[in-house]
Structure formats: C-alpha cells, structure tokens
Amino acid sequence: MNFEEHAGKPLLRAAGLETPPGGLATTAAEAARLAGDIGPCVVKAQVPTGKRGKAGGIALAASADEAAAAAERIIGMTIGEYQVEKVLIEGQVPIASELYAAVLNDPDSKGPLILYSPEGGMDIEEIAENHPDRLMRVPVDIRKGFDEAAVRSALPANDAVADDDIVAALGKLYQAYTDNDAELMEINPLVVTEDGRLLALDCKFTLDDSAVKRRLELAESGTPDKLTGLEAKAKDIGFKFIELDGDVGILANGAGLTMTSMDAVRHYGGKPANFLEIGGEAYTLGTEALQTVLANPNVKSLLINFCGAFARTDVMVEGIVKAWKVVQPDVPVFFTIHGTGEDEAIAMVRDELGMEPFDIMDDAVKAAVEAAR
Amino acid sequence: MIVRGHETLLVQGITGKQGTFWADKMREYGTRVIGGVNPKKAGQVHLDLPVWGSAVDAAGDTQVDASVLFIPPLGVKAAALDAIEAGIPKVVIMTEHVPVQDVMYVMAAAREAGTKIIGPNTAGLVTPGECFVGFMPAFNQRIFQVGNVGVISRSGSLGTLVCLNLVQAGLGISAFVGIGGDPVIGTTTRDALQSLDEDDRTDAVAMVGEIGGKMEEAAAEYAAGMSKPVAAFIAGAASPPGKKMGHAGAIVMGASGSYEGKKAALEAGGISVTPTPSFVPGILKERLGASA
Numbered sequence: 001m002n003f004e005e006h007a008g009k010p011l012l013r014a015a016g017l018e019t020p021p022g023g024l025a026t027t028a029a030e031a032a033r034l035a036g037d038i039g040p041c042v043v044k045a046q047v048p049t050g051k052r053g054k055a056g057g058i059a060l061a062a063s064a065d066e067a068a069a070a071a072e073r074i075i076g077m078t079i080g081e082y083q084v085e086k087v088l089i090e091g092q093v094p095i096a097s098e099l100y101a102a103v104l105n106d107p108d109s110k111g112p113l114i115l116y117s118p119e120g121g122m123d124i125e126e127i128a129e130n131h132p133d134r135l136m137r138v139p140v141d142i143r144k145g146f147d148e149a150a151v152r153s154a155l156p157a158n159d160a161v162a163d164d165d166i167v168a169a170l171g172k173l174y175q176a177y178t179d180n181d182a183e184l185m186e187i188n189p190l191v192v193t194e195d196g197r198l199l200a201l202d203c204k205f206t207l208d209d210s211a212v213k214r215r216l217e218l219a220e221s222g223t224p225d226k227l228t229g230l231e232a233k234a235k236d237i238g239f240k241f242i243e244l245d246g247d248v249g250i251l252a253n254g255a256g257l258t259m260t261s262m263d264a265v266r267h268y269g270g271k272p273a274n275f276l277e278i279g280g281e282a283y284t285l286g287t288e289a290l291q292t293v294l295a296n297p298n299v300k301s302l303l304i305n306f307c308g309a310f311a312r313t314d315v316m317v318e319g320i321v322k323a324w325k326v327v328q329p330d331v332p333v334f335f336t337i338h339g340t341g342e343d344e345a346i347a348m349v350r351d352e353l354g355m356e357p358f359d360i361m362d363d364a365v366k367a368a369v370e371a372a373r
Numbered sequence: 374m375i376v377r378g379h380e381t382l383l384v385q386g387i388t389g390k391q392g393t394f395w396a397d398k399m400r401e402y403g404t405r406v407i408g409g410v411n412p413k414k415a416g417q418v419h420l421d422l423p424v425w426g427s428a429v430d431a432a433g434d435t436q437v438d439a440s441v442l443f444i445p446p447l448g449v450k451a452a453a454l455d456a457i458e459a460g461i462p463k464v465v466i467m468t469e470h471v472p473v474q475d476v477m478y479v480m481a482a483a484r485e486a487g488t489k490i491i492g493p494n495t496a497g498l499v500t501p502g503e504c505f506v507g508f509m510p511a512f513n514q515r516i517f518q519v520g521n522v523g524v525i526s527r528s529g530s531l532g533t534l535v536c537l538n539l540v541q542a543g544l545g546i547s548a549f550v551g552i553g554g555d556p557v558i559g560t561t562t563r564d565a566l567q568s569l570d571e572d573d574r575t576d577a578v579a580m581v582g583e584i585g586g587k588m589e590e591a592a593a594e595y596a597a598g599m600s601k602p603v604a605a606f607i608a609g610a611a612s613p614p615g616k617k618m619g620h621a622g623a624i625v626m627g628a629s630g631s632y633e634g635k636k637a638a639l640e641a642g643g644i645s646v647t648p649t650p651s652f653v654p655g656i657l658k659e660r661l662g663a664s665a
Contacts (some may be wrong), residue, residue: 011428105473107557107586110480181474211472214447239506244613255554256528256583259608266611267648275612307537309496309529310508339533340510360541361534362651 001207001221002048006088010203012187015176017169019200022090026075028068034089035067042090043070047082048223050123050204060092079283081226093201094194097160100127100135101170102186103177105208109139112177114151114170116159120189146174161192171196180218181211188314234292239282246271249299249331251289251320253278253311261305264362270369273299283311286319287326294327301332301345301371303364308339317345320360332371336364374491374560374568375548376463378503382463383431384409388419391467392443395508396420402512404504409437410455428452432459439463440555441497441506449493450475457488458538465506466492466553476557483559490559491552496529499549509533509549520545522657523569525562526581527554535581535650542654547574554583557611562592570599577602577657580644584609584628593642602660603644604653607635 009019021038024046025031035041045057052058057079061067068231071087078084080117099122106113116136117127127135134156140147152167168191177185188203193199212219227235234241244262248270252258258277265272271297278289293302304320306313317337335357337345358364376382378624382399386392387409397420400406408423408431415426425431428440440456442449449471456464457479462481483490484631491498497507502519505511509529516537522544526532529551536546550565552558562582569575580603589607596603610632636646639647645656 053532105477105557107588110484110557110559111477112474117374141481142474143481150547178474181472183473208473210446210470211474215473242613254528254530256531256581256608257534259583259612260531260606262611262650263608272611291607305529308532309510309533338537339513339516339530342513342515344503360651362649365649 001209001212001219001224003207003222004046004048005044005203006046006086007221008203009200011176011180011185011205012173012200012203014192015172015179017172017176017187017200018197019203020090020093020316024086025071025089026086028072028075031071031087031089032064032068035061035064038089038091040092041067041072042092043067044088044090045074045077045079045084046086047079047084049082052079057084066345074330093191093199095191096194097158097192098117098189099160099166099192100124100188101173101190102184102188103174103182104184104186104358106139109235110139111142112174114138114140114174116155116166116170118156118160120191124186124188140174145178146171161196161198165198180205181208181215182206183208206282210263230292230295235275237285237288237292239276239285239289242275242296243296244272244274246273247298248368249273249293249296249302250305251276251278251293252305253283253316254309257305257307261303261365263270263370264365265303268362268366268369270365270372278311278316283316284319286316287323288319290320290323290329294329294331299331301334301368302329304333304335305361305364306337306339306345308341310340312341313337313339314341314344314348317348321348324353332368334358334364334368334371336361374463374489374498374550374565375500375572376439376498376504376506377500378403378405380504381405381407382504382506383428383437383440383456384405384443385428385440385456386443387411387422387424388414389443391508393420395443396422398512399505402505404506407431407437410452423574425469427579428456428461432461432547437461439465439506441465441467443467446471450478453479453490454482457482457486460486461488461525463489464492465495465497466490466559467497467507468492469494471555473555473557476555491550492555492558493553494555494558495553496526496532496551497557498551499546501546507551509551516540516547517549519548521574521576523547523572523575523578524549524581525565525569525578526551527583528581528608531581532648535579535606535653538620538651539579539654542653542658544654544657548572558584562588563595566595566599566603570595575601577604577659577661579653580605581650582607582635584612584632584635587630589635590638593638593644596639596642596644599643602657604647604660605639605644606647606650606653607632607639623640
C-alpha cells in the first residue's frame, strides 16, 4: 500500500528525522492561509506516484497569493492515473546539497537493504546508472538491526555533511522502516541546509500489504489502489480483479494460471478482458466471480480455466453452476478443468450445463478466441 | 530442494483444518508423517499421531528430516524459528500473506543455522510415487507420474498444469519443487535448478516462472553451465506493466523483471522459452532425444 508524502513524513518525524514545517490544503484559500503562516513555501501535489515535479505538480511560492494561485492550478490536475485532491504546503529550505537515502526489502539478500548516495535529487535508477560507485548498499541482518560500523565503513566520501550525521540519519530511517513494516522507506532528496541541518524534503513509504493486518491504524492513512467500480466490488468480496481492454473474459484460479490464461489468449490472437483469480482462500467464490466477469459489457466469450492444487475444482465449479442459473450467460463459455476434484467438476459441467470441458487448455483458449471474433 | 520417501515429516499446525486435511492426505500417499505441533495441545493424539508442544520437543523425541507449516500468517515467524532451533534441515512454509519483515527474520536465522527454507506461499514438494509435502494434487495420476523431468514453479495452479501437460505427453516427473510466489523466499529458482541438476533421477527440467523480480535471470546464469536440457514458460507476457497481479512477485517495475528481459536472459542461458505451457513437453522430448 502506497502512502502520499504528507502521510509518510510523520513516520520519519516519529523516528527523529526533521522535515520542513508545513500543512495540507485542499483549497486555494487554505493554501494561502498556510503560506501566510509559513512564509516562502513549496506547493506540492499529493499523489502516491513519482514524477510529480516533471508533471508540473510542484511549485515555489514566495507569497500567500502565489501559493493560492499554485494550489488553484495544481488541485484537480491529473498526474499519472491520479487526480490531485490536496497539496502539501511546506516552508522553503536553503539547500546546500541533495542526498538520497532509502531502506527496502531486498529479495537478493533476503533482508533489509540500506541505500545511500551523496548524489541526490534524481531517481534512484539514474543514480545507479550514472554514479554506481557513489551508491552505497548495505544489507542488514534484521535480527541484529542497524549496524552503525558497517554503514560508516561503506559511506561514499562527501564534503557536504559529517559522516556522523549521515550515519545517525540512516539509523533513524532504518527505525522508521522497521517500526512501520515498510516495503520501502525512501527520502529523496534528503538535503543538507546551508546551516548544516539534515532535512527530509520528500518521503516515499510503501507499507507491506501482508503486514496491513497488524498495522490497521497506520493503513487508514494510506492510499487505496486505484480501482474501477467493478474492481472495488471484487476486492470487497475477496478476490483480485483487474479490468483490461480486450473481449475474452477470463476466470481462473491462482495468479500464475490466470496470467498464463491471459498469455495464451494473446498468443492465439485474442485480447483478454480481465484478470480475475479466485485462488487461495477465495476459491469458494465461484458465483461472485462469474457475476463479476460477465458484468463487463465488452466480454464476448469466456474462458474458465481451473487447475486445482489447494483450490478444489469441484467447489469452484459448484459456484459457477449456481451463478449460471442467476446470470444466464449470453456469451459462449469454454471450460478446461484439471486437478483436485476434477472428476466431480467435469461431471457437473456435463450434467448441469450440458457442456464438455476441453482436455487441453490451449484448445479451450483457441475456441474462446475464435468465438470472440 | 527435494523431499524423498524415506524422509520423516513433522506438521506444524496439524490440528487446524488445513493441517488435518493435508496431513491425512500426505500420509495416505506415503509420506512419512511422524506427528505434529500445537503448543496448546502437547501430549494429545491427533489422526493417531503424536502432538508435541514445539518442534524442538518433537526433534528431541524422534528424527525429523523436514517440517511443513500450516500456520496463520502472524504465527509463521515463531513456528519457523522453532523448527530452525530444533535443527530440522528442511522447512516448508505454505502460508500466504506473511509479513515480509517476519520472513526476512526467519531467513537470517535459517542462514545461520544452515536450515533450508521453502516458501512462504508455496504449494509444496512432490516426489511422485513416494511422498508429497504441502497441497499439490500428487495423488492425481493424470497429473503426477513417475519420470525423469524435474519441475520448478512459483505457482501451485500453474505448476499443476505443467505437470499435467508433461504426463499428457507421456513424460513423468522426478521431483516437483514449488518455490512460492512471495517476493522474499527461501529457495529461489536458481537454488531449485541446482538441486535438480544434482539429482540423479532428473534428466531434464521444466521451469515455470513469472514476470517480476530477478530470479529467472539468476537461474539462467546457472543453466548456462548445465548439460541437462531446460525449458521454461514465463507467465505474464500479456500482463499490463505496473499492475500487481495476485502474486506479490508478479509486478513489472520498469524494464527489470519484464517478460522480454526474462526471455532474453533465459535464451542466453540455453533455455528454451515457450509461448504457453503445453509446448514444454515437446521441447524437452526433442532435446532429451537429441542428447540421448
């Protein structure tokens, strides 16, 4: 789950890092009032995505009037797939130097990884590309925590700030990362001010989705995924559904098999209409799943591909059969069913729906693609 | 990472609904299930098997070669650390949605103790005709037959499909290794590939990957030095970038982890990449025939 800058920064402050004074505004009037208190400020669009500056979502304002004008312009604009609803007004800071710092979950070392570079102010990808020797990577044994000595000995040289201060700031950032079950806790830029203080000008925080259940209060200030009406409905019911722009509907179990069904549809010349998987604990939701896929008016044919390991195909098909009587699909449907419970499942499709499942997945896909033409 | 029929298995969480169901299935298939763990039910008998209060207690009483966890997400860290402390060499974690920082804690402890972890979020391991650990449909003979192809899969359902395709084509399976769909996992594609490369019963490998991450790329480097043929299917060619599909691993960020990047890396490692899983058996047959 992603967090907007204003929702991430309090976590940095709680760990002892400093951020500029500021406040949130949803209208130009509020922006003007805040700017009046703060003085010369930065007006920043609050959306959970990068490239805000390049999209024109960040503006400097010398006065309350300028802040109001900037807020007026930025609120309502679209950045990436998000419409801006609020801006963060923060005091301008006299910057001497820009740094980069982050802690993230690293699949390679199977532990937290601390990233730091004195070359800040650009994307981490650009730093890695342009200044690989100036990018510090220190893996952490999460049982032992932040290793001050290891970080100190790995620091790239810089004149902007004392090593002690950087090590201390990275220690605090690591604290914010572990305290909040972060997948990523990033400050870019971390700046050195002209009077030698370290300040977090931005914060990118991603909460580990698997940790939401023990961070419920924190999750309330995160930004939910951007979903269509149908996608949101599916999420409430308990399965993952993503609308795509094709016309072959897909209903499968397990993320891997569902992606494979999409790939096969494309390989045989069709376009998938959706991603929908009812794997894991959601495999009992066949009824709701069928209703969801068919609620999309673009669907011209439907592929139902079940391969049961943990998920029982007979239970999934039972749900489909039940929904069938309610939904009464008017598009052609093609089944392919294998694995746990397949004998009962195939018999149900034959007896209740009068259809014959395909023994080979590819044949079912080809038929579904053909029918959508 | 392979489990064979002679190895003994402990089931942590054996008294739960899934633990009970699958412990029974595994034992029926031939797996040497020696009992289970539930800290609140120590000393009881469940499915005619002993229940210990901890994996440490179990390992004190009897030989435990592997342990499998049917444990809710927030209990996984403690249960896995118990198994590691018990000195059990292989620990298979079925659970989905375990907080990643908990997983990393377990991985650090496992590394120090020399424990092999499979998962989390894996469908498990199968040696057809001998045993299985987890919840793959090993007992379905249309899907699992004894043979010489090792199968690696992040996904249970897709792994099932590939095994089915192999059996439909007249091939059989030496070992199925489900590595799990989470971003941080104990046994990677490369680790699994190496264990199948070193396995006497395996002559060829079917690798099932997904977009996202760098695991297939790392496996490709290893495969370049292998003499056994490898065919791969990578799911996600038609998935839109930036969208998180069901598996946490299956997300494409920029160019790294993309379908094209993986395909190129695998092919550079001498691995044949197929457009759908059903092409895998044909390619392996051809390459096995050519090398025989």
